Amino acid sequence: xxxxxxxxxxxxxxxxxxxxxxxxxxxxxxxxxxxxxxxxxxxxxxxxxxxxxxxxxxxxxxxxxxxxxxxxxxxxxxxxxxxxxxxxxxxxxxxxxxxxxxxxxxxxxxxxxxxxxxxxxxxxxxxxxxxxxxxxxxxxxxxxxxxxxxxxxxxxxxxxxxxxxxxxxxxxxxxxxxxxxxxxxxxxxxxxxxxxxxxxxxxx
Amino acid sequence: xxxxxxxxxxxxxxxxxxxxxxxxxxxxxxxxxxxxxxxxxxxxxxxxxxxxxxxxxxxxxxxxxxxxxxxxxxxxxxxxxxxxxxxxxxxxxxxxxxxxxxxxxxxxxxxxxxxxxxxxxxxxxxxxxxxxxxxxxxxxxxxxxxxxxxxxxxxxxxxxxxxxxxxxxxxxxxxxxxxxxxxxxxxxxxxxxxxxxxxxxxxxxxxxxxxxxxxxxx
Numbered sequence: 001x002x003x004x005x006x007x008x009x010x011x012x013x014x015x016x017x018x019x020x021x022x023x024x025x026x027x028x029x030x031x032x033x034x035x036x037x038x039x040x041x042x043x044x045x046x047x048x049x050x051x052x053x054x055x056x057x058x059x060x061x062x063x064x065x066x067x068x069x070x071x072x073x074x075x076x077x078x079x080x081x082x083x084x085x086x087x088x089x090x091x092x093x094x095x096x097x098x099x100x101x102x103x104x105x106x107x108x109x110x111x112x113x114x115x116x117x118x119x120x121x122x123x124x125x126x127x128x129x130x131x132x133x134x135x136x137x138x139x140x141x142x143x144x145x146x147x148x149x150x151x152x153x154x155x156x157x158x159x160x161x162x163x164x165x166x167x168x169x170x171x172x173x174x175x176x177x178x179x180x181x182x183x184x185x186x187x188x189x190x191x192x193x194x195x196x197x198x199x200x201x202x203x204x
Numbered sequence: 205x206x207x208x209x210x211x212x213x214x215x216x217x218x219x220x221x222x223x224x225x226x227x228x229x230x231x232x233x234x235x236x237x238x239x240x241x242x243x244x245x246x247x248x249x250x251x252x253x254x255x256x257x258x259x260x261x262x263x264x265x266x267x268x269x270x271x272x273x274x275x276x277x278x279x280x281x282x283x284x285x286x287x288x289x290x291x292x293x294x295x296x297x298x299x300x301x302x303x304x305x306x307x308x309x310x311x312x313x314x315x316x317x318x319x320x321x322x323x324x325x326x327x328x329x330x331x332x333x334x335x336x337x338x339x340x341x342x343x344x345x346x347x348x349x350x351x352x353x354x355x356x357x358x359x360x361x362x363x364x365x366x367x368x369x370x371x372x373x374x375x376x377x378x379x380x381x382x383x384x385x386x387x388x389x390x391x392x393x394x395x396x397x398x399x400x401x402x403x404x405x406x407x408x409x410x411x412x413x414x415x416x417x418x419x420x421x422x
Contacts, residue, residue: 049286052422068286072279078218079211090207091287129283 001027001065001136003168005048008057012043016055023184025168027136030159030179033172035186041172042071044186045139048170067135069143073126077115081106081125084114089132100131103158104151119146127155131162138162138169144177152177205293208284212301215274222270226263226306227313233259234317245322252321253331253382259317260310260335261371264342267306268367269360271298271350272417281354285421291414299340299347299410307339323386330385334398338378341402344409345370351413354420373401 003025010018017040025031033041047054049068075084085097101107104124109117114125123146130138138159144152156177159169163179171177216223237255238248275281284294314335315328323331349367353359380394 046282051282051285064288066286068283070279070282072277072282074278074280074283076211076215076278076280078215083211083214087207087211088283088287091284091289093288133287 001166001168002061003048003065003137003170004058004060006058006060008044008047008059009055010040010043010047010052011055012040017043018186021057021186025137025170027166027168028163029182030163030169030171032177032179032183033170033186034174034183039186041186042141045141045170045172046070049139062137065135066137066139067130067133068139068141069126069130070141071145073122074129075114075122075125078113080111080113081117082110084125085128085132088129092133092135094132094134097128097132100128103131103161104128104154120148120151123147124151124154127158131158136167138167138171140169140171140173142172142174144173144175205289205297208289208294208297209301212298213304216301216305222267223305224309226267227309229266230259230263230310230313231317233262234320237321249322249324249386252318252323253327253386254379255321256314256318256323256331257335257338257375257379257382260314260339261342261375263310264306264339264346265364265367265371267302268346268350269353269363271302271347272354273350273359276354281417282421285418291417292410295347295351295413295417296410299343302346303340303343307343311335311339324388326388327382327386330391331382334378334381334385334395337395337399337402338374341374341405342371344405345374348409348413348416351417351420354417374398377401 005024006022008018008021009016021044023031033044035041043052045068046052048059048062049066050062051068079087082097085100089095089097101110104127106125106128109121114122117125123143127143130140143155147155152175156179159171159177159179162169234256241247241251272281275284285291311332314331318328318331346367349363349370352366353363356362377394377398381391381398384391384394
């Protein structure tokens with residue numbers, strides 16, 4: 001269940017955004033993805049989740065292991081909280097949404113339509129979806145947007161529990177979650193410069 | 205897969221799901237025809253099979269732009285693409301749900317609207333049979349069009365322009381079955397052609413839809 005990325009290059013709309021990216025994400029660890037806006041954090045997560053092909057490089061251990069949470073929650077406003085979670089549980093072939101409801105304090109909202117939830121409550125429901133997927137590697141894109149302090153703590157606890165059960169998480173975020181894990185700083189300087197070949201050397 | 209079908213049916217039936225819009229459109233188009241061509245019942249009964257087929261086709265077209273666009277907007281398409289379901293079955297289920305909520309009601313309503321257009325008596329059963337065989341093709345072709353235009357802002361018009369030419373063979377043979385049936389003629393040839401077109405689209409187009417959807421999701 002170790003995710004290994006070797007010499008990865010990714011593109012957004014045909015423009016290369018990150019090159020020469022290598023890292024490993026072992027089971028039980030979190031990797032916090034940091035970097036300025038537009039550097040390609042979302043593109044990296046989408047590439048790892050298999051939504052777009054990488055330009056070059058290898059991704060190992062990702063096949064059918066990743067649960068991905070994008071900026072949008074994928075919730076249906078006319079379904080209730082429980083119906084939304086039950087749907088994703090049956091798509092992923094898992095049973096029992098109760099732990100997810102407990103972890104994000106959604107029990108009181110269980111029969112509310114998702115369209116009537118506040119932005120933060122929707123976010124919590126979207127994150128609760130990660131729990132019902134049963135997938136070991138979580139890819140989270142800005143998971144704490146519109147969450148209050150209490151909910152951020154709830155989320156950090158859920159990630160800690162997930163890591164404790166042998167899962168792993170790759171989280172793109174700008175805030176400190178207090179998780180036990182490494183920080184992967186991605187920036188323009190991460191792109192590896194090409195070695196100077198003889199012609200260039202002669203010119204210089 | 206069953207879960208996706210049940211969810212789509214539930215979404216269509218709940219408030220704002222758009223169930224019944226196609227049916228209402230079909231009714232209004234059929235009612236407008238005698239106003240525009242005049243109330244001669246002999247003329248109406250001649251054109252009834254063609255008008256009913258065209259009305260059903262346009263009503264089907266009306267609901268296509270919601271087919272994948274809603275799932276695209278709220279991000280569920282991305283999530284479905286990373287789920288264990290193959291995209292081919294996702295688009296097939298989407299087409300099936302569209303047929304159950306749009307195509308099937310149109311088939312069931314068509315005989316009642318046939319009365320409004322003075323459809324000859326032998327034509328009723330042939331109209332229902334031809335629509336029953338033809339509407340699944342319209343849903344599957346429509347899903348392909350929706351997959352092509354998903355993610356485009358206001359892609360609805362483009363979707364119609366792309367899909368309408370693809371509906372031509374289904375319309376020709378479907379309306380021909382209904383017309384021949386209404387006139388008491390042999391219907392076997394157009395019926396077999398119609399069934400063949402439907403079978404081919406159901407067999408091939410889900411793969412094409414999934415392929416373009418994969419590209420559009422990038």
